[in-house]
Amino acid sequence: MKALVFHGPRDIRFENYADPELRTPNSAILKVSNCSICGSDLHMYHGAHIGNKEYGADSETFCTGHEFIGEVVEAGPNVHAFKTGDKVLAAGGTGCGSCPACLTGGPGNCAVSTAFGIGPTLQGGQAEYVCVPNADATLMSMDGLTDEQALLLTDGMATAYFGLTRAEPKPGGTVAVVGLGPIGLMGVELAFALGAAKVFAIDPVESRRAMAEKLGAITLAPGADLVPRVRDMTSGKGVESVFEASGASGAIASVLPLTARRGNASFIGIPEPDDALPMPLIMFKNITVRGGICDVQNMWPHLVPLVQQGRITAPDLFSHDFNLSQGPEAYSLFDSRDEGVLKINMTVG
Amino acid sequence: MKALVFHGPRDIRFENYADPELRTPNSAILKVSNCSICGSDLHMYHGAHIGNKEYGADSETFCTGHEFIGEVVEAGPNVHAFKTGDKVLAAGGTGCGSCPACLTGGPGNCAVSTAFGIGPTLQGGQAEYVCVPNADATLMSMDGLTDEQALLLTDGMATAYFGLTRAEPKPGGTVAVVGLGPIGLMGVELAFALGAAKVFAIDPVESRRAMAEKLGAITLAPGADLVPRVRDMTSGKGVESVFEASGASGAIASVLPLTARRGNASFIGIPEPDDALPMPLIMFKNITVRGGICDVQNMWPHLVPLVQQGRITAPDLFSHDFNLSQGPEAYSLFDSRDEGVLKINMTVG
Amino acid sequence: MKALVFHGPRDIRFENYADPELRTPNSAILKVSNCSICGSDLHMYHGAHIGNKEYGADSETFCTGHEFIGEVVEAGPNVHAFKTGDKVLAAGGTGCGSCPACLTGGPGNCAVSTAFGIGPTLQGGQAEYVCVPNADATLMSMDGLTDEQALLLTDGMATAYFGLTRAEPKPGGTVAVVGLGPIGLMGVELAFALGAAKVFAIDPVESRRAMAEKLGAITLAPGADLVPRVRDMTSGKGVESVFEASGASGAIASVLPLTARRGNASFIGIPEPDDALPMPLIMFKNITVRGGICDVQNMWPHLVPLVQQGRITAPDLFSHDFNLSQGPEAYSLFDSRDEGVLKINMTVG
Amino acid sequence: MKALVFHGPRDIRFENYADPELRTPNSAILKVSNCSICGSDLHMYHGAHIGNKEYGADSETFCTGHEFIGEVVEAGPNVHAFKTGDKVLAAGGTGCGSCPACLTGGPGNCAVSTAFGIGPTLQGGQAEYVCVPNADATLMSMDGLTDEQALLLTDGMATAYFGLTRAEPKPGGTVAVVGLGPIGLMGVELAFALGAAKVFAIDPVESRRAMAEKLGAITLAPGADLVPRVRDMTSGKGVESVFEASGASGAIASVLPLTARRGNASFIGIPEPDDALPMPLIMFKNITVRGGICDVQNMWPHLVPLVQQGRITAPDLFSHDFNLSQGPEAYSLFDSRDEGVLKINMTVG
Helix, strand or coil: CEEEEEEECCEEEEEECCCCCCCCCCCEEEEEEEEECCCCHHHHHCCCCECCECCCCCCCCEECCCEEEEEEEEECCCCCCCCCCCEEEECCEECCCCCHHHHHHCHHHCCCCEECCCCCCCCCCCECEEEECCHHHHEEECCCCCHHHHHHHCCHHHHHHHHHHCCCCCCCCEEEEECCCHHHHHHHHHHHHCCCCEEEEECCCHHHHHHHHHCCCEEECCCCCHHHHHHHCCCCCCEEEEEECCCCHHHHHHHHHHEEEEEEEEECCCCCCCCEEEHHHHHHCCCEEEECCCCHHHHHHHHHHHHHCCCCCCCCCEEEEEEHHHHHHHHHHHHCCCCCCCEEEEECC | CEEEEEEECCEEEEEECCCCCCCCCCCEEEEEEEEECCCCHHHHHCCCCECCECCCCCCCCEECCCEEEEEEEEECCCCCCCCCCCEEEECCEECCCCCHHHHHHCHHHCCCCEECCCCCCCCCCCECEEEECCHHHHEEECCCCCHHHHHHHCCHHHHHHHHHHCCCCCCCCEEEEECCCHHHHHHHHHHHHCCCCEEEEECCCHHHHHHHHHCCCEEECCCCCHHHHHHHCCCCCCEEEEEECCCCHHHHHHHHHHEEEEEEEEECCCCCCCCEEEHHHHHHCCCEEEECCCCHHHHHHHHHHHHHCCCCCCCCCEEEEEEHHHHHHHHHHHHCCCCCCCEEEEECC | CEEEEEEECCEEEEEECCCCCCCCCCCEEEEEEEEECCCCHHHHHCCCCECCECCCCCCCCEECCCEEEEEEEEECCCCCCCCCCCEEEECCEECCCCCHHHHHHCHHHCCCCEECCCCCCCCCCCECEEEECCHHHHEEECCCCCHHHHHHHCCHHHHHHHHHHCCCCCCCCEEEEECCCHHHHHHHHHHHHCCCCEEEEECCCHHHHHHHHHCCCEEECCCCCHHHHHHHCCCCCCEEEEEECCCCHHHHHHHHHHEEEEEEEEECCCCCCCCEEEHHHHHHCCCEEEECCCCHHHHHHHHHHHHHCCCCCCCCCEEEEEEHHHHHHHHHHHHCCCCCCCEEEEECC | CEEEEEEECCEEEEEECCCCCCCCCCCEEEEEEEEECCCCHHHHHCCCCECCECCCCCCCCEECCCEEEEEEEEECCCCCCCCCCCEEEECCEECCCCCHHHHHHCHHHCCCCEECCCCCCCCCCCECEEEECCHHHHEEECCCCCHHHHHHHCCHHHHHHHHHHCCCCCCCCEEEEECCCHHHHHHHHHHHHCCCCEEEEECCCHHHHHHHHHCCCEEECCCCCHHHHHHHCCCCCCEEEEEECCCCHHHHHHHHHHEEEEEEEEECCCCCCCCEEEHHHHHHCCCEEEECCCCHHHHHHHHHHHHHCCCCCCCCCEEEEEEHHHHHHHHHHHHCCCCCCCEEEEECC
16 A cells, blocks of 8 residues: 655655554454644654654654544454444544453553554554554544544544643633644634633734634733733633643743643643743642643543534634645645644545 | 512512611622512412421511612621622622631521522512622622623522533533523523533423524423433433423423433422432432532622623523512512513612 | 252242353353352342343243352453453453443443343353453452452442442541441441541441441431431531432431431432432432442442452451352342341352 | 740741730630641741742741640630630631632632731731631631640641642552651541552651551652652552652652652642753653642541541651740751651640
């Protein structure tokens, strides 16, 4: 088959790769119709560590990509919820599906849980075909979803929901979203959908702030006056729930000063090795801080119905369309951090 | 002053009554501008028990009404948050404001907490003037609120929020609201505002269902096919969060059959003495049931910002306008349970 | 093999039955070493409904029993956590282990989740051998546990923990346990282990009250003065967390009068068809009521360490020892509800 | 009266000071019988900042101390729960008792909430007399409590409970307490009282570890092998709930490496200005971090019953007895951080 294959930092190639085979009886093979690139893919693209993985020029090659949708073309004998021909989206990562952790708490608790396409352990879906282990728990029917919505549900929207809700937004409460990439913009929309009264949306890029403003947010650019301005608009209190959606060091540093006493701050971006949070602010403001990687599957029961019923629309997040064969250019464009680049939808075949 | 005065069942008169005086240093006197009638006022109107109170022909007279807004005309020396001239709304009931329960948990925990206007202990606000004890905790500024919104925040919208949230609606989840009076209709709007994906709104009256439908709900009339129809629309599961907003015996009886396994059912209507919930349904469906009277003040931090920011509009709930002098007719009309009667706004003076 | 076989109400026989075979690749066969009888087994013994099952004289025969421990003698190819020779205990029921519900939420969410030994769908473990489907999620190692502790962890102690915690006991709070059979007695011990300050233990049988008293509880017999006495010992408030552990109609009826305002009441006993809870008490006391069947597996992460570390001892709950061949007599004795009968430990082979 | 008076860093004198007078109608005057010194007093003693307060040689003098018990000798007209002659303990800080924040959420939410004895705003109780504002919410009856228990309930035991519970210990779970001063030792006892299965108690001082061991903890000294040893004793997982009770920089740094994936870390010690928590650990281990100052009053409903019922004993925490006149020596000894110094009980008069 044809696939995007990682050969080393900034060296992703569109080339032939061995067709996937069913790894386990609970696996399914998908014929991928669309895939997209996630901000976290850039860490690998840059050769940086992700978790305990290191990417160098002599890495074993593997197919990239953890955001993909497609059609089931083969289902193992222990796959019960899906059959050949079903249109499905996949969670960005999964567990084995057969250990006690998987069987009582879901894939995220599995000791061998991993993301697709970040190493040879679990081949990615920026490819014509991909094998999805633990299919019953890793796939979701695309019924009632557009291709774009389904692509967002593979990771980004789930991460936005995870990050936002770990900032414990309250009905009638105040929320700040720091960083207005696709995840931050979905965070803004979700904050209102869950009952926030005021959402502050913070980003240096004007076009992104304009998108947040259309969603109802009060928009602000970072800068020296950010914290006093937000304080003015919150009766001097600061923001109850602050969601950092970028992973940029400057953005991370702005979070605790924005947070109200007894407030909550949530982080989902991959930090730099020496990013740190000042203990005195956590302490004297009685702040709860949460960071973490999202279990995509656990967010679906909340998100899929909201999208199906039209209560979340995630508008205009796909700024570019490519074919998989143009994947290397797509990665390069995405890496440019050009202001106009949000999500890239790659059609396969 | 002039006031509506309770003389016995179905005998409420517009007549002179002694002007209120400051009862405690933490009290304030309001000049009432508007007041409304609550469904729970009808229990007293009918001479029925409310809690441990009994209403007979020989009751001591008292001013009625626990839903009122107005202007502070006198504030005791221990009132710090409000001053003469402030336009305010009052919570439908309050505690003393000076016992340890009030001072650490709010008025609802106070041993002498009571509603306004259900007995001589705490005179009501269907009157030209009313004394509000524990004013700092019982009043809320009307800044950014219309008169109608402020009246709804004295009780009904707070009760809707309380009842709905005790059914634990989940983002993306299913909600049913049984009974589409003003509280039920606000429950429908709030359910969507808090992230419900599907709201089932159930009432025999077509015009009320039409209002719920405009808010986005799936509407249904009660009847033998209610439970199977709802089950069909919930993949056979039933509804995760059911909020009974009427107190009618038939409506109460429909709640647990509608509720999904591991779902939540919440009740806020004053029940009949022999209403009961079948234990086997609670048990075999692992249901959580909650009933209760709302602490209005505790809901305000959620509701007031949602209303001020326009995220809750509570449209068209006031079906009739009267002057306080027409109070007896207003009570009689409200008691008629005529289909077109929702809330009645009485102007004072 | 030899097994206890249900032939109809009060007709359980010790006789030959077909050896179990591996039903699915995720199943394991246990050689049972010990089993016990649960109070809920008596409903079937009496021919009463359990859930949607009916027991009549012409029922298909099946092996009884959902409380059993033993040794793995055969493990299917998809069983990863256990191997031949492992000493294990089994949860009293399980799901399929391969549907999305099982794979993300555990066996209790499975549409075909069922208990062992209440019908031919899932043969019970009062037998020499039993097939345990979904073994990775249904079995637990007996490391660090005595036989008696392991037997209690198959159901009774888990149900006690489930029922108690659904009454939301607070550190420093008051708890009442109504009904001092094995589950109630474990509820008393667990209430203290979780931080209750005062536990009221209520049962008509003196010997059972004596056991609760040894655990630190304040003991009471049911009767007209029960509620006023408890109120006297709780500053007039009633009990914050009430756990009904018997299923007896009189006990069920005593729960809400004992419960404090804003308190929690939890039920785990199988009720009679016409048991019901009075709505006015739920309403005017703002009570939360929960009923339900326990997902045994979900309690293990809490209970197994507490037992292994000696913080829960569950002393003296086994009042009688039998051999499986004496099963019919054991059932008859257990059904006598004799005061001295708590749990019966049946040795197999 | 005689009192300990702050004149500047390390300059606390026993001398005459003006008798307190009732500041507000909701205040009470106590004749102090006993008081103690808190670790946080040393920050002031050293001239360091606390919150927004700075301590220099030219500070206005004030009476020190926020841990004190005594007898009510005068009660303002708005004090309802206490009267002259009552033996009481005081919370270490309080709010005004009359603003809406106090009246609905308790003293901790008050904008002018402050601790006793850290500045002239609220004179401390290391004195013969002290004025306690907002007395109904700030005092607690000593019924059923010893002097030592009452002193611990003014701050330290409440802070231990607060810090421990914000690490979300689970029944059957693992807890680590880092730092075995009085607060840490009470944290160990409380962790077991709330249902922890295993408690790891970490301190460099052997005598303190010995006290923790008597309470049932597994004790460890800090060092390079700390994290691997704890990992070995937790099946490789690390500790679910880690409570840092010292504020020492080295101890703070050890917390996140000890914490399990998806675990909770809680901090209550006053940090150094440049203490910080590494973002990558928070992120890749999905950790929840909480810091904060305790609202003492909110812990009492949990702690007072546990102490009264003998379920928490807080044994042997008072290592030294002094008279108030020896206060300067007591401060000096306490500041020595001598291994044998835990709490100092100062008798007044």
